Amino acid sequence: MLVGREQELGDLLAVLSARPAVAMIEGEAGVGKSRLAGELIAQPDLAGLRILTGYCQPLREPFPFGPVLEAVDGLRGYTHPFQRARLSPVTGMLRDLLPELSEHLPQSPAPTGDPQAERHRLFRAVREVLAAAGPALLLIEDLHWSDEGTRNLLSFLLSNPPANLAVVLSYRREEVAGGVPLGRAYRPPPRAGSIVVRLRPLTLDHVRTLATCILGGSVPLDFATRLYERTAGLPFVIEETLRAVRSSAGGVPLDGAAARRLLENAEVPVLLREAMAERLASLSGDAIALAQAVAVLGTPATLEHLREVSGLGDERCRTALGAALDRGVLHELDECVYGYRHALARQAVYATMAGYERRRLHVRVIEVLRRLDPPPLVRLADHSRQAGLTEDALRYGEAAADAAVQVGDTATATHLLQRLLNDPGLPAGDVDRLAIKLGEIAHTGLDQRDPSTTLKRLLDDPRLSAAARGEVRLFLGWMLIRQAEGLDEGRAAIAKAVDELEDRPDLVARAIASLALPYLGTTPLARLHPWTQRLKVALKSVPEGELRMSLLANYLPSLVTVGDPGPLRVPDQASGPGAQRHLARLRCNLADSCVCTGRYEQAGHLLRDGLHLAAQVGATFVTSTGQATQARLDWVLGHWDGLDERTLRLLEEYRDLLPVASELSLVLGWLATARGEWEEAESWLAGTGIAVPQESIIPVALSAFAARARARLARGERELAVTDVERGLHVARTKGVWAWTGELVPVAVEALLESGRAEEARRLLAELERGLAGRHAPLAAAAVRMAGGQLAQADGEPAAAHFEEARRLYEELPAPYYAALAAERLMLSGGAVEELAELGDTFAALGATYDAERCRHHLRTLGVSVRRGRRGYGDTLSPREQDVARLLATGRTNREIAGMLFLSPRTVETHVARILQKLGKHSRTELLK
Incomplete structure (x- = not known):
C-alpha cells in the first residue's frame, strides 16, 4: 500500500497526462522515489504510454549518455518500436550504440570529424527516436549518479521535448552539486507541463499507517512514535525494519508489545543491516555467495558476470540466483540484469562479509572488468582500492580522472583525484603530480x-x-x-x-x-x-595565445570597472580550447564590469557572446559568473518577469561560489525591496557580503548597502539607513573607486537630508563629481543629476531640470526602474501630480508594487481620486483586496500590510474581513491553509 504519497502521485498524474511534460522527483536515499515512480507508471491513466527506463549507477564512468541509451534500448521489447514509418538519416547515429534496434534504424551517417557536431547529431537522433516511439514515458532513475554527458543530453531533450513524450527524473538532492540535477538551471519551455515533487520523510501518522499495513494489525501510538524517531520517517528503512521484526517472529502476526520489544533491541544504524542478515541466513551457501558477489560488484550485472565473480558454475549460479530473487534479497532490475533494489541493501550485505573475503571478490571483479572494452576505469580504480592494490588503484584512478576531464566531467575528476591524494602511502612524486592536476x-x-x-x-x-x-x-x-x-x-x-x-x-x-x-x-x-x-x-x-588571453581576461575588465574612458577593444577570436575558455571569461568579466558602471547595452552584447562561447568550450565556472551577471542585468533592464524564480534556481546551484552567490543574492534583495518585502530583502542582502566588506565583491556590496538603506528609509528607520550609507561610503572612499556608487549616492543623499545633514550631502555630491572626473561611469553620472535635484529641492531651489536630466540619462542607459524613480521626483517637484497615476502603473508593470503604491498614496494625500478598475466586484476580490490577500498569504500582520500598501490599519482590517467573507473562510489561519 502506498502511504503518504497520494498528493504527490495525483500531482504527477495531473501534469503527465498532457504531454510534453517533465516531472522531477527528488528526495534522500530511502524516502521512496523509486516506489513512487513504480506506482506512477502502473497507473491506468498512463496505460497507453511506452515506459522506457534507464538507471544511473553509483560508479560513474566518463562515458556519457548510458542511462538514456539504456532506456531507449527498451524499445526492442515492442513489436513495432516506432510509430512512424520512416526515420531521418540522423537517427543512424544510434545504430552502433543500440545494435538490438539496428534493423529499425537507417544506416549510420558519415562522421563529420568534429566531436561537438557528432554529439549534437547524437542528441538530435535520441530526440527523434523518442518522438517516433511515442506516446512514451522516459524514466531516468538516480540522476544524482549520472555523468555530465547524460545531463547534457537530458538538458537538450528537455529544452524542446517531443510533443508526445513525458519525462520523469528521480534524484537525491543532497548528492547533486549545487542541488541542480541537470548540472545547470532548467526552465521548461512554455508549452511543456512541469512539476518538481520533493519527497519528505513520512509523518508520524503515516508511519503508523505503514506499520499497520506491514505488521497486519493495529499498531500502538507509542510503538509508532518510537519507530518514527528511530527511522527518521524514511519509508525504506521503516519497511525493512518492520519486515525484519516480522521475520524474527517467524511469520506470526505480532501484537504491539512484541513488536515494541523487538524494536527496542535493534540499534538504528544497523536496522537495515540486520534485516538483510536475516534474509541472507535463510539462503543456501551458494545463494549467499552470489549475494555477496553482487554486493562487491556494486552495480547490477548479468548472470555471466555474476557467475565469474562468485566462482559458481552455470547451474549452481542459476539456482542460487533464483533463491536470492525469491527471498527478495536480489531483484531483476532490467531484463536479465540483477542487483539490489537500493544501495542501502547492498551496503548492508557488504558489511556482513569478512575483510579478506571482500578483497578476494574485489580481485575477481577486477579480472572481469579488465576484459571489457573500453575498460570501466572508475570501477577498476574503486575495486583496486578496496582490494588493497594501491598501484593499480593509482593507475586506474588517474586514467579515469583524465578521461572524465576529456568529456568535461570535472566533478568526477576532482572526486577521483581527491580520493587518491587522501592515501597516506602515496609516493611523493605522485603527490606532486596529482596535487597540481587537482588544482588545474x-x-x-x-x-x-x-x-x-x-x-x-x-x-x-x-x-x-x-x-x-x-x-x-x-x-x-x-x-x-x-x-x-x-x-x-x-x-x-x-x-x-x-x-x-x-x-x-x-x-x-x-x-x-x-x-x-x-x-x-x-x-x-x-x-x-x-x-x-x-x-x-x-x-x-x-605573445598571442592562451596566457595572453588569460591576462587580458583580468586586465581589460579591471580598466572598465574603475571607469577607464579608453576605447574597449575585445579580441574577436582565440586559437585552441584554452585560449577560447579565457576569451569566454574575458567577455563575461567585461559584461560584469559594464553592468557595475552602467554600460548596459555593451554588457548585453558581451554577455551573449561570452555565455555562448563558454557553453561551447565547457567553461562551467565562466558560465556561472555569466549567468549571475545576466540576472543582475535583467534586474536593471526591468526584465523582472520570473526573475526571482530564475535567480533562486541559480543561487541553489552556485551557493558555494562567492562572486556568483553574492550577486544573485543582491538581485533577490533588490526585487524584494521594490515589492516592499522588507524581511525578505534583509535576508537576501545579508548574503551579499555587507557584513564583512573586506571579504566581499565591493561593487555588489555597495549596491547592497544602497538597497538596504532604501528599504530602511521606506520603513521609517532613518538612523539605520544613515548607518548603512555611511558604511557603504566608507568602503567606497577606502577603495577610491566612485564609479561603483551610482546606486548608493542618491540613497545616501536622501538619508542625510532626512537626518538634517544637508551640508554632508553637499560634500558627498562634490566628492562624487571629483571622483568621476575623467571616468566613464554612466550610472554614477546619472546619480550626480539625481542627487543634484534632491539637494536643490531641499534648498527650496528649482529642481525639475535636475530630475528631468536624471530621467533622460537613466532612460538612455536604459535603467527603467531608476528612470521611474527620477520621474516620480520630477512630477512631485514640478506639480504634475496627475501623471503619478500613470507612473504608478509603470512601477506596477515592472513588478515594483511598493513604489506603485507610494505613487497612489501621493495622489490620495493630494486629494486626487485613485481608481483601480470597475466598481462592484460582487464575490470577486477587487484589485485592492487582491493586494491585501497576497500579503495575507505570506503571513503579514495588518500593520505590516498597512505600511506596505500605504493604508491605515483600520482600512486593512476592513479589507481582510471582506476577503474572508468572499472566500468563505472564518479566520486568517484558515486562509493560510
Whole structure:
C-alpha cells in the first residue's frame, strides 16, 4: 500500500497526462522515489504510454549518455518500436550504440570529424527516436549518479521535448552539486507541463499507517512514535525494519508489545543491516555467495558476470540466483540484469562479509572488468582500492580522472583525484603530480570547496616538493577568493605563490593578474597599483595565445570597472580550447564590469557572446559568473518577469561560489525591496557580503548597502539607513573607486537630508563629481543629476531640470526602474501630480508594487481620486483586496500590510474581513491553509 504519497502521485498524474511534460522527483536515499515512480507508471491513466527506463549507477564512468541509451534500448521489447514509418538519416547515429534496434534504424551517417557536431547529431537522433516511439514515458532513475554527458543530453531533450513524450527524473538532492540535477538551471519551455515533487520523510501518522499495513494489525501510538524517531520517517528503512521484526517472529502476526520489544533491541544504524542478515541466513551457501558477489560488484550485472565473480558454475549460479530473487534479497532490475533494489541493501550485505573475503571478490571483479572494452576505469580504480592494490588503484584512478576531464566531467575528476591524494602511502612524486592536476581541474569547475580543503592540507604535507608547492598554493588561492570569508586568505596565498614560482613566469603573470583585480575586498586601489603596473609590463612581452588571453581576461575588465574612458577593444577570436575558455571569461568579466558602471547595452552584447562561447568550450565556472551577471542585468533592464524564480534556481546551484552567490543574492534583495518585502530583502542582502566588506565583491556590496538603506528609509528607520550609507561610503572612499556608487549616492543623499545633514550631502555630491572626473561611469553620472535635484529641492531651489536630466540619462542607459524613480521626483517637484497615476502603473508593470503604491498614496494625500478598475466586484476580490490577500498569504500582520500598501490599519482590517467573507473562510489561519 502506498502511504503518504497520494498528493504527490495525483500531482504527477495531473501534469503527465498532457504531454510534453517533465516531472522531477527528488528526495534522500530511502524516502521512496523509486516506489513512487513504480506506482506512477502502473497507473491506468498512463496505460497507453511506452515506459522506457534507464538507471544511473553509483560508479560513474566518463562515458556519457548510458542511462538514456539504456532506456531507449527498451524499445526492442515492442513489436513495432516506432510509430512512424520512416526515420531521418540522423537517427543512424544510434545504430552502433543500440545494435538490438539496428534493423529499425537507417544506416549510420558519415562522421563529420568534429566531436561537438557528432554529439549534437547524437542528441538530435535520441530526440527523434523518442518522438517516433511515442506516446512514451522516459524514466531516468538516480540522476544524482549520472555523468555530465547524460545531463547534457537530458538538458537538450528537455529544452524542446517531443510533443508526445513525458519525462520523469528521480534524484537525491543532497548528492547533486549545487542541488541542480541537470548540472545547470532548467526552465521548461512554455508549452511543456512541469512539476518538481520533493519527497519528505513520512509523518508520524503515516508511519503508523505503514506499520499497520506491514505488521497486519493495529499498531500502538507509542510503538509508532518510537519507530518514527528511530527511522527518521524514511519509508525504506521503516519497511525493512518492520519486515525484519516480522521475520524474527517467524511469520506470526505480532501484537504491539512484541513488536515494541523487538524494536527496542535493534540499534538504528544497523536496522537495515540486520534485516538483510536475516534474509541472507535463510539462503543456501551458494545463494549467499552470489549475494555477496553482487554486493562487491556494486552495480547490477548479468548472470555471466555474476557467475565469474562468485566462482559458481552455470547451474549452481542459476539456482542460487533464483533463491536470492525469491527471498527478495536480489531483484531483476532490467531484463536479465540483477542487483539490489537500493544501495542501502547492498551496503548492508557488504558489511556482513569478512575483510579478506571482500578483497578476494574485489580481485575477481577486477579480472572481469579488465576484459571489457573500453575498460570501466572508475570501477577498476574503486575495486583496486578496496582490494588493497594501491598501484593499480593509482593507475586506474588517474586514467579515469583524465578521461572524465576529456568529456568535461570535472566533478568526477576532482572526486577521483581527491580520493587518491587522501592515501597516506602515496609516493611523493605522485603527490606532486596529482596535487597540481587537482588544482588545474578544480579551479575551473563548480566544486571548489572540498578540493581547496584537500590542497590546503597538502601544503603542510612533507611529501609535497618545494617545486610543486607554489603551483598548488596558487590554485588554492584562486579557489579561496571565490569562497565566503576566503578572500583575504586567498589573496595572501596568491601573493606568497608569486615568491615561490620564480621558475614559472607564466604562472607568476597569472598570479599578478589576480592580485591586480580592483573589486576584491577593501584594499585601496592605490595599493593595487604596483600589481597593475607589473601586469601591464607582462602584457607587453607575452605573445598571442592562451596566457595572453588569460591576462587580458583580468586586465581589460579591471580598466572598465574603475571607469577607464579608453576605447574597449575585445579580441574577436582565440586559437585552441584554452585560449577560447579565457576569451569566454574575458567577455563575461567585461559584461560584469559594464553592468557595475552602467554600460548596459555593451554588457548585453558581451554577455551573449561570452555565455555562448563558454557553453561551447565547457567553461562551467565562466558560465556561472555569466549567468549571475545576466540576472543582475535583467534586474536593471526591468526584465523582472520570473526573475526571482530564475535567480533562486541559480543561487541553489552556485551557493558555494562567492562572486556568483553574492550577486544573485543582491538581485533577490533588490526585487524584494521594490515589492516592499522588507524581511525578505534583509535576508537576501545579508548574503551579499555587507557584513564583512573586506571579504566581499565591493561593487555588489555597495549596491547592497544602497538597497538596504532604501528599504530602511521606506520603513521609517532613518538612523539605520544613515548607518548603512555611511558604511557603504566608507568602503567606497577606502577603495577610491566612485564609479561603483551610482546606486548608493542618491540613497545616501536622501538619508542625510532626512537626518538634517544637508551640508554632508553637499560634500558627498562634490566628492562624487571629483571622483568621476575623467571616468566613464554612466550610472554614477546619472546619480550626480539625481542627487543634484534632491539637494536643490531641499534648498527650496528649482529642481525639475535636475530630475528631468536624471530621467533622460537613466532612460538612455536604459535603467527603467531608476528612470521611474527620477520621474516620480520630477512630477512631485514640478506639480504634475496627475501623471503619478500613470507612473504608478509603470512601477506596477515592472513588478515594483511598493513604489506603485507610494505613487497612489501621493495622489490620495493630494486629494486626487485613485481608481483601480470597475466598481462592484460582487464575490470577486477587487484589485485592492487582491493586494491585501497576497500579503495575507505570506503571513503579514495588518500593520505590516498597512505600511506596505500605504493604508491605515483600520482600512486593512476592513479589507481582510471582506476577503474572508468572499472566500468563505472564518479566520486568517484558515486562509493560510
